[in-house]
Amino acid sequence: MRATLVCALAAVACSGTSSQPAAPLSSHHEAPPAVQRDTPAPHIGWAEHRFALAGLPAVAKDGSLAVVAVDDGDGGRGYPNLRIEVRDRGDRVVDKRQVLLSDDYERLVPGDEPGPELARRIDDANALLADLHARHDLQKAAPLVLEDPHDTERLPITASGDDGLEVAWQSPRIVVRRGTSTLATVDGTAWLPRPGKRCPTCEPCANPAFLGAVTKSPGIDLVVVELAFSGTDMCWEPGHQFHVVAW
Structure with missing residues (x-):
């Protein structure tokens, strides 16, 4: 019995073939491929000490959601702030990005220009807008x-x-x-x-x-x-x- 097992193992080793390990299962769905649209995605920029917004509010072509830019106000100081909200047809917030709080303005906007952290947040919000446009064909x-x-x-x-x-x-x-x-x-x-x-x-x-x-x-x-x-x-x-x- 032992000799038979040894011979069987040797035959596999000498056959020149081996089974490959199975690829790990992905724990998440792949991102949808980018879709070329006729219009540019909504965009957040910065000009004259303020956010410069283009293409907002915007609505999905199928009417499933809307994207808005929210300014919560800042009373007497008047510091800028911005939050991007994605709302579904039932007015529920299904995604959001807090780009800037007024209380963080002096820290994140040194010299009246966005510092590295705020620049990263703006890029992150623009990536969200581009992804939403690719998937939902946002209409201004x-x-x-x-x-x-x-x-x-x-x-x-x-x-x-x-x-x-x-x-x-x-x-x-x-x-x-x-x-x-x-x-x-x-x-x-x-x-x-x-x-x-x-x-x-x-x-x-x-x-x-x-x-x-x-x-x-x-x-x-x-x-x-x-x-x-x-x-x-x-x-x-x-x-x-x-x-x-x-x-």
Whole structure:
């Protein structure tokens, strides 16, 4: 029996063939191949001490998501900040990149130009935008015309498009109509800042909301609503918010 086993092993060794080890299984899916698009991807740059944005907001050609650039505001200092958010049709944030916080401006922008860390973050955000464009064919969203039927000069609450689309802020709701048809109604109560005092003897701050902008890509059944807030010298306005409303 032992001799037989030795002979069998010798035969394998002398045959000149051997089995190759199996390749390890990948733990993740391969990245999709790059797709050549007719338009460039959205892009983040830097000019005159500020972020320079191109192609944002943008919407996937199939209407599955929107990409927005969020500025949270910085009160009296006015330092720039930026966050890229990817929101799906249900307005859920499915991806994001915090490019800069205002509190980090002096550290990350020495001499008014991005330092190595901020440059890396900008490159990372641009890589995300390029990947999203390759996979979703991002379309630049064009602004609708803002209107203020009450002539308050500061608080536009409706926006209209050439195709009869109308978007209205009827606090606390966004209502989208075309003609006599209501396409979508979204409750925005959770978006509103809570009134609060800036000091013990101050009056409570209230920051009424209004439409900062509404953008849409032709043929895609969603709008990107930029909700803005009014403020005063004592009650600085919160940063703008972006929300996806789809139908």
